[in-house]
Every structure is written in C-alpha cells, then in structure tokens.
Amino acid sequence: MAATPTFLLRVSVTTDVAIKVTLTKRPESVKELINILREKAKPRLDFEFTLHYEDPDFGGQLSCLLDIQELPEKVTLKIIRSERDTSSCASSDTDILPLVPISQRQKSWPDIFSVPTFSYEVEHVLEKGNSAFATSAKTLKLTRSQKHNILENMAALMYDFKPYPSDNDVGMAAEALVTAHPCLKEPGSVSGWCGWKMSLKFKMGDYRGKLSRSGCLEVSVNAGKRSKNYPDKEHPHSNIKRARRAEVNFLPNLPKGESQASLEEMRLQIMDEVQKSQQNLRLIEKLMQKTFALRRLEIIQENPQVKDFLGKWPALRIESQLCAEFQRITNVNLRNQFYAVLDQHTPRLMALYRQKAARTGKISEALRDILKIYELQEVHDVNMKRTLALRALPVYLREEDPQFFKTWNVEESDEPGIIDTPVALVTAVTEDTADPVNFSPASICIVVEDDVTMSDIPNLADAFALLIGLMYALHLDYPKTLINTFTFIQKIIMGLDDGKALKPRLLSLKNDLLME
Known part of the structure; x- marks a missing residue:
C-alpha cells in the first residue's frame, strides 16, 4: 500500500x-x-x-x-x-493598503507653497506691478478690495492644507506670496513679508469663523467659548481641538446625504458583520469608510474610554481596518512607511548602539545587555534586526519604562498582569526570563487602558506599527516616559512632521542617521 x-x-x-x-x-x-x-x-x-x-x-x-x-x-x-479586494491596491505585496478615497482633505502642507490665482483684476494689477518693480524697484499699493481678494484666496488655499496652520506655515505662505509677486514686498521690512504674515494670520481666523458659522465640523467644534455675552465660558484659546500630530483629516464633515442617524445604522451593521464567523471584509471596509467622520466626531468630542469605543467599533481590532483608518487620518500607508524607513535606518541605528555600548555608564550597560542577547541568536533575520532597532531605541534616548515593556509567562498564568496599565506591549513567553528583550516571542499583545486591544502579534516591529495606528485612530497621548521614542517614530520613521522643532536629543540622533 x-x-x-x-x-x-x-x-x-x-x-x-x-x-x-x-x-x-x-x-x-x-x-x-x-x-x-x-x-x-x-x-x-x-x-x-x-x-x-x-x-x-x-x-x-x-x-x-x-x-x-x-x-x-x-x-x-x-x-x-485579489484585485476585487477593496482593501488592496495594484500590488503583490500583501502589506500594501489602498489610498483610501476620502471626500475631505487629501494632502498635507507642501514643502513649497504655490501661490493661487487671484481675480482677473488683481492678476492684471500684479503683472504690471511686477514689471515696474523689475525696472525701478517700485512697490505696488493695493486698494482695500484688491488686498482682500489676495488674502481671501490665500486663506482658502491654506485651509485646504490645514485649518490651523502653524506660525512657520503662515510665514512660508507669506514668503511665497512676495517671492511670486515682488511688487508686494514691504519697504523697510527685513524679510519683506512680515506684514503679510500678520495679515494672513488674522484672515485665517476670519476664514475659520465663516466656516464655523456654516457648520464645518473641524472648526465649529471649537466655537461657543468665552465671549462678551458668555463671560463664564472656557477661554477661547484653551483646549483647542485641532491636529497636533500632522493629521490630515482630523475631524471631517459627515458624508453628503448622510446624518448621524443613518451612519449609526451603518455602525450597527458593522458590528453584526464583525461578529460573524465568515466576515465580509469588503462590506466592512466600505462601511468603515462611510462612517469615518462619525468615529472621528465621537473620539474628538466625547473622548470615550478605549474599551467602550472599541466595543462600538470592533472592526478597529482588525489589523487591515486599523491600517486603513490610519491612512484615512494621515494619508500615509502605515506598514509601507514604517517598515521602509525603519529598514533604511536600522544598520545605522545598530552602529550607533554599538558605539554607545562601548562606553561606560548605565545606558551603555543596558545597550550591551540587549546587543549581547541579539548576538546569541542563531539567525539574524529582518524581524530580529527590527526588534533590536526598536527595543534599544528608548534606551539610547535615555528613556525607559518597565510598565511599557512587559513580559507574561503563559505557563504560569492565563492572563497578563495589566492592572493600572495605560499603554503597554506585553510579550508572551513560555519560560521565566529576566532578559530585557525577547527576539522570538510566543506572541505580543497591545494593552491600552487595562484592556488587551490587539493580540497574537508575531513580533515587536508589528506591535509598534499597530500601536502607532491605535495612537492615531483612538487619539491617544504618547506615554510621557517615552515621549522622545514615539516622537522619533512619528517624525523620522513615519514622516509625520507637525511643524514643531525636534528636541536636542532627537535632533542629534536625526543628524547622526543622515551621516550614514
């Protein structure tokens, strides 16, 4: 036989x-x-x-x-x-997610600000003014209506990128305006555009006020604060709800033709579909896209408990849906960006860790311990290199939080000890170990507010990527003890620059990476 x-x-x-x-x-x-x-x-x-x-x-x-x-x-x-899968794009890489179609903002602040086209009258006046400036350096004096047209168009374009542009952003726009039209340069000004910068700031406030009165959510959410008629309300400049981590779609409007009631029905449909043994992932993707604005409204305005919120939106526990949500918010592909830049910098990071480990001190000793465990591994594959780069990063930045990196021996207890745990990555192991890092874990789970949010994650790199996705999807603050680590991941690895200057420690690391 x-x-x-x-x-x-x-x-x-x-x-x-x-x-x-x-x-x-x-x-x-x-x-x-x-x-x-x-x-x-x-x-x-x-x-x-x-x-x-x-x-x-x-x-x-x-x-x-x-x-x-x-x-x-x-x-x-x-x-x-499959090309029929709406959560994919035309690629054979299974980690690639689509550029999710969004009816709202689809672009972040540009590296080079392009000045818009103004009214026919203003464009004609500027053309003549630029010619006169080129021959005699004579600046142009605008009428009130002409200046209003310039500021209104500039504010509209700036709002297309950000409803609350930073001081540097407004300065970039003002400089671009004067560069494109030299006749608008201000006599006696060192830069030639400081006055335009102040005018644009005031115009942006006025423009947001108009949109707020029209019901635009991302600005109306900050309306109704202290005024002459309501002196006891909150200060108008306190607790402003706006994008602070380079979110492109922070609080979009509800889709046209939809209301909170109709979107709530879709939410219930998502819950029913997620509970099925055979989930229709294409339907879930479609409904999650439709209800995106409702989720953002709830998470920004109500600031609910994470467990309650995920109970209402269980699809966010599915990896593909979490990655899609991150892309809706930032227009950045979570996995592609995270792994591509991490792999690019990993060799240089490992070299920096070894240089630091060769010195004396507690930080150097901690890095030596991690590197020693790495060298003892039989195979140094890409996942182990990523684990080394990420686990040693907070140590190198002189940050350490034992409550964030936790170990759970599955042979000794059925559940991890996660009481009073705001945010943590819990590594499941099958034997007792005092090692600071495990390169071949049984699995890793993400804990947020004492709740196991995601589990059965195979390695530390995947866990970090998904945690970044959760930080944005749930509007969570970074752990205070690891603020530099997460800022590095946000700005350097994910490329999500919020316009704020890097702290000296992070700036030094960034410069060291650029020397590779």
Whole structure:
C-alpha cells in the first residue's frame, strides 16, 4: 500500500515574512487550502487573495493555483491580493493598503507653497506691478478690495492644507506670496513679508469663523467659548481641538446625504458583520469608510474610554481596518512607511548602539545587555534586526519604562498582569526570563487602558506599527516616559512632521542617521 504523501509548503505571507506549513494530506480544494492558511497565519490573511506556486514545469515561474491536484508535495506558495479586494491596491505585496478615497482633505502642507490665482483684476494689477518693480524697484499699493481678494484666496488655499496652520506655515505662505509677486514686498521690512504674515494670520481666523458659522465640523467644534455675552465660558484659546500630530483629516464633515442617524445604522451593521464567523471584509471596509467622520466626531468630542469605543467599533481590532483608518487620518500607508524607513535606518541605528555600548555608564550597560542577547541568536533575520532597532531605541534616548515593556509567562498564568496599565506591549513567553528583550516571542499583545486591544502579534516591529495606528485612530497621548521614542517614530520613521522643532536629543540622533 502506497504511503500517504506529506505536503511541505513554504508560504510567503509578505515580502519579508514566510511560514512553514505541513499537511498530512492534500486538501479537497483550493478554497479549503486557503482556509487552512488563513487559520495558520491569522490575523495576517484577513483579506481576499489567490495562491500562486513555483511551477516546476516552467523553471520555478509563478503560476496561479486553480486546481488542487496541481499542488506539488514540496513547494513555495506566494499570497497575491485579489484585485476585487477593496482593501488592496495594484500590488503583490500583501502589506500594501489602498489610498483610501476620502471626500475631505487629501494632502498635507507642501514643502513649497504655490501661490493661487487671484481675480482677473488683481492678476492684471500684479503683472504690471511686477514689471515696474523689475525696472525701478517700485512697490505696488493695493486698494482695500484688491488686498482682500489676495488674502481671501490665500486663506482658502491654506485651509485646504490645514485649518490651523502653524506660525512657520503662515510665514512660508507669506514668503511665497512676495517671492511670486515682488511688487508686494514691504519697504523697510527685513524679510519683506512680515506684514503679510500678520495679515494672513488674522484672515485665517476670519476664514475659520465663516466656516464655523456654516457648520464645518473641524472648526465649529471649537466655537461657543468665552465671549462678551458668555463671560463664564472656557477661554477661547484653551483646549483647542485641532491636529497636533500632522493629521490630515482630523475631524471631517459627515458624508453628503448622510446624518448621524443613518451612519449609526451603518455602525450597527458593522458590528453584526464583525461578529460573524465568515466576515465580509469588503462590506466592512466600505462601511468603515462611510462612517469615518462619525468615529472621528465621537473620539474628538466625547473622548470615550478605549474599551467602550472599541466595543462600538470592533472592526478597529482588525489589523487591515486599523491600517486603513490610519491612512484615512494621515494619508500615509502605515506598514509601507514604517517598515521602509525603519529598514533604511536600522544598520545605522545598530552602529550607533554599538558605539554607545562601548562606553561606560548605565545606558551603555543596558545597550550591551540587549546587543549581547541579539548576538546569541542563531539567525539574524529582518524581524530580529527590527526588534533590536526598536527595543534599544528608548534606551539610547535615555528613556525607559518597565510598565511599557512587559513580559507574561503563559505557563504560569492565563492572563497578563495589566492592572493600572495605560499603554503597554506585553510579550508572551513560555519560560521565566529576566532578559530585557525577547527576539522570538510566543506572541505580543497591545494593552491600552487595562484592556488587551490587539493580540497574537508575531513580533515587536508589528506591535509598534499597530500601536502607532491605535495612537492615531483612538487619539491617544504618547506615554510621557517615552515621549522622545514615539516622537522619533512619528517624525523620522513615519514622516509625520507637525511643524514643531525636534528636541536636542532627537535632533542629534536625526543628524547622526543622515551621516550614514
């Protein structure tokens, strides 16, 4: 009697993550094999995909697996997102998420500010003024209506990028205006545009007031504060609800034709769909996109408890939906940006850690301990290098919080000790260890406000990426003891610059990285 064949599969889940799967028999169908792989790689494969295998008949070239009888006993499979999957884009990389279509703002503040086109009259006057300035350096004197037109158009364009531009942003816009139209330069001013900067600041306040009265959410949320008629209310400049971490869509308006009541019905539909054993991920994606403004309104205005909020929006516990939510808020692909920049800087970070570890002191000793554990690992793959780069980062920045990096021995207790834990990454291990880092954890879970928000995360890099997503999706503050670490991840790795100057310690690290 012939022996039953054993199927040994190497499944390429992402560009840098592969899992080994052994099957005792051939699955009945391709669909059954897909379900087996979903369970093995849970929750990474929570999207629609097809399987491609290295076909020995064509020299190992990829072929789509349509018939289960074509599956070799030993083969490498590659996961390819289905083009029908609305949560994907045209790429074979399973970690790539779409540029989510948003009816609101889709661009952040530009590196070079482009001056808008003004009314026909103003453009004609400026053209003549620029010609006169080029020949005689004579500046242009505008009428009140002409200046109003310039400021109104500039304010509208600035609002397209940010409702609350920083002082530097307004200065950039004023400088761009005078550079584009030299005849507007102010005589006697060192820069030539300081007066325009002040005028633009006042005009932006006036422009926000108009939009607030029209019901625009991201500015009307700050209305109704202290005034002559209401002297007992909150100071108008205190507790301003606005983007502080380079959020592009901080508080968008409700979709056209929708109300809070209609969006609430969609929320209930999402809850029903998430609870099903066979989730319709395309439907969840569509409904989550529709209800984005409702979630932002609730999280910004009401500031609910995280557990209660996720109870109402359970789809945010799904990795793909959390990444999509982050992209809706920032227009940045969470996984792509995080891993690309982290991998770019990891070699230099490791070199800096080793330089610091060669010195004396507590920081150097702590870095030596982490590096020693890393060197003892049999394989130094990309995930271990990422773990080293991220785990040693707070130590290098002279920050350490034992309440943030926690260890849970699953053999000793059924649940981790997370009482009085605002934010933490809990590493599950199967034996007692006093090591500051575990490069091959059983799993990692994210804890927010004493609640296990996400679990079964395979490595520290994935956990950090998802935690950044949660920070933005839930509007959470960074841990005070790790403020430099998270600011580094936000500004340097994610490229989300909020316009604030880096602290000297972070600026020094940034300059060191640029020297690589």
